[in-house]
Amino acid sequence: MRISQRAQAVAPFYAMEFAKHAAMLEADGHRVVRLNIGEPDFGATPVVREAMRAAMDGRPMAYTAALGLPALREAIAGFYADEHGVEVDPARVVVTAGASAALLLTAAALVDPGDEVIIGDPSYPCNRQIMESFGARVRLVPATAENRFQVDAAAVREHWSDRTAGVMIATPSNPTGTSIPTAELTAICDLARSRNAWRLVDEIYLNLSDHDAQGRPPQTAVALDPGAVVVNSFSKYFGMTGWRLGWCVLPPALVPAVERLAQNYFICPSTPAQVAALACFTPEARAVCEQRRLEFAARRALVLDGLSRIGLPVPVRPDGAFYVYIDISGTGLTSWEFCERALQEAHVALTPGRDFGTHSADTHVRLSYTASIPDLGEGLTRLSRFVASL
Numbered sequence: 562m563r564i565s566q567r568a569q570a571v572a573p574f575y576a577m578e579f580a581k582h583a584a585m586l587e588a589d590g591h592r593v594v595r596l597n598i599g600e601p602d603f604g605a606t607p608v609v610r611e612a613m614r615a616a617m618d619g620r621p622m623a624y625t626a627a628l629g630l631p632a633l634r635e636a637i638a639g640f641y642a643d644e645h646g647v648e649v650d651p652a653r654v655v656v657t658a659g660a661s662a663a664l665l666l667t668a669a670a671l672v673d674p675g676d677e678v679i680i681g682d683p684s685y686p687c688n689r690q691i692m693e694s695f696g697a698r699v700r701l702v703p704a705t706a707e708n709r710f711q712v713d714a715a716a717v718r719e720h721w722s723d724r725t726a727g728v729m730i731a732t733p734s735n736p737t738g739t740s741i742p743t744a745e746l747t748a749i750c751d752l753a754r755s756r757n758a759w760r761l762v763d764e765i766y767l768n769l770s771d772h773d774a775q776g777r778p779p780q781t782a783v784a785l786d787p788g789a790v791v792v793n794s795f796s797k798y799f800g801m802t803g804w805r806l807g808w809c810v811l812p813p814a815l816v817p818a819v820e821r822l823a824q825n826y827f828i829c830p831s832t833p834a835q836v837a838a839l840a841c842f843t844p845e846a847r848a849v850c851e852q853r854r855l856e857f858a859a860r861r862a863l864v865l866d867g868l869s870r871i872g873l874p875v876p877v878r879p880d881g882a883f884y885v886y887i888d889i890s891g892t893g894l895t896s897w898e899f900c901e902r903a904l905q906e907a908h909v910a911l912t913p914g915r916d917f918g919t920h921s922a923d924t925h926v927r928l929s930y931t932a933s934i935p936d937l938g939e940g941l942t943r944l945s946r947f948v949a950s951l
């Protein structure tokens with residue numbers, strides 16, 4: 562069978578290879594500490610699970626509108642007002658099957674073959690794979706520790722070409738957990754807008770971010786640049802990975818194009834998941850999510866302390882997503898070797914930098930602190946013994 566060049570060009574998600582290997586070790590009776598997958602261990606909040614049970618009352622669960630349940634689009638717009646103090650017209654909110662579908666739909670709406678798209682390196686691999694699937698040429702711009710592993714406006718300007726059609730930023734970032742400074746994000750958006758290019762900001766971890774000294778969450782790009790495309794999800798902050806629900810906020814001119822694409826690609830996002838997700842915005846669910854955000858901060862402190870005792874440097878302290886990006890170059894191993902041996906010899910699953918780009922791929926590994934405090938403690942003890950044995 563002839564497989565499309567598009568499909569053949571998609572690189573594997575190496576984190577999944579390590580997950581498979583970890584599962585094999587577990588099947589052989591070993592206890593693996595899994596610090597490799599970016600999936601909150603809490604699951605959906607109790608009130609959302611209850612809403613799903615209540616919705617399962619025999620009702621038919623028909624398709625919704627392609628852009629999502631109107632009540633959910635309004636609730637998401639209300640979340641921007643409550644959480645970020647920004648008014649969003651619900652007509653600009655599109656509910657999708659996870660952030661992944663939002664990224665797919667917006668890429669389909671924005672990218673033509675041959676367009677260049679600027680993305681930082683390291684970054685979430687699926688973002689560039691999706692762009693390339695639509696024929697984009699992705700310019701991976703090295704994002705260094707000095708810049709919090711995020712691109713800055715000067716680098717964007719330097720890598721700009723006649724073919725640049727857009728810039729994509731994920732903040733906070735996967736795999737580094739670090740956010741771009743607001744002034745820098747604003748400068749990048751201003752630069753791209755002045756050159757008539759689109760701005761796509763993936764904020765899937767935004768609501769897990771640290772608050773400032775006044776207790777305020779970081780600003781959303783929706784407030785900084787009303788013309789930007791902003792993607793978010795129920796997966797991380799609301800703990801609903803497998804429910805497959807996310808959203809994007811679009812500039813009004815893009816809504817009809819995305820609506821047509823959504824009708825054709827998906828018909829609609831999952832109706833039961835949408836009905837239950839309405840409960841995410843109740844005070845009970847919000848209180849639980851806030852509690853979890855603080856729990857992640859406590860876990861991060863434990864992990865950073867443990868890694869510093871082991872002598873594994875974390876060049877930039879994460880401030881948002883539940884990842885730390887560890888520099889393992891001092892061990893004499895490549896990140897791939899480090900992850901293979903940590904899994905085989907210490908039964909600790911991590912993800913090598915190779916998934917996230919090329920720039921720091923061999924020298925860094927990602928640790929995801931989506932495990933309980935006792936499991937994180939056990940993982941750190943094992944890593945300490947493993948590093949000492951090298």
Ligand SMILES: Cc1ncc(COP(=O)(O)O)c(C=O)c1O
Nearest residue numbers: 659660661685731735794796807
């Ligand atoms: C930066 C980033 N964007 C998008 C996604 C996709 O999330 P989902 O489709 O589960 O909403 C992920 C998942 O890990 C991610 O890390």
